[in-house]
Amino acid sequence: xxMSAAERQGRSRVAQLIxxxxxxxxxxxxxxxxxxxxxxxxxxxxxHVSLHLQVSRGGKPxxxxxxxxxxxxxxxxxxxxxxxxxxxxxVSDAHWAKIAADKAARKRG
Ligand SMILES: [Zn+2]
Numbered sequence: 001x002x003m004s005a006a007e008r009q010g011r012s013r014v015a016q017l018i019x020x021x022x023x024x025x026x027x028x029x030x031x032x033x034x035x036x037x038x039x040x041x042x043x044x045x046x047x048h049v050s051l052h053l054q055v056s057r058g059g060k061p062x063x064x065x066x067x068x069x070x071x072x073x074x075x076x077x078x079x080x081x082x083x084x085x086x087x088x089x090x091v092s093d094a095h096w097a098k099i100a101a102d103k104a105a106r107k108r109g
Contacts, residue, residue, distance in 0.1 A: 010090030
């Protein structure tokens with residue numbers, strides 16, 4: 001059974017991401033909070049904003065605050081992780097199509 005262009009591209013992207021990219025599973029959330037100091041600007045005005053990475057592991061949620069200096073990096077890791085699985089899905093779809101094509105061929109005899 002031949003490989004479609006979509007499958008070939010999906011596979012090559014998966015390989016590239018696995019070999020070279022930073023990968024992290026999780027959802028990024030922007031959280032606003034007050035720090036509690038009565039004299040801080042957040043007491044009356046603009047709150048502190050921090051980026052959180054949240055993940056569920058074995059049904060248990062886990063969360064970390066992403067350090068400022070790592071924000072861009074972590075956003076990229078999260079994007080890469082999603083891209084990896086989107087491309088695995090492309091390869092999987094190609095195999096669903098192979099089953100369907102086989103069935104259709106059998107029907108035609
Ligand atoms: Zn504050």
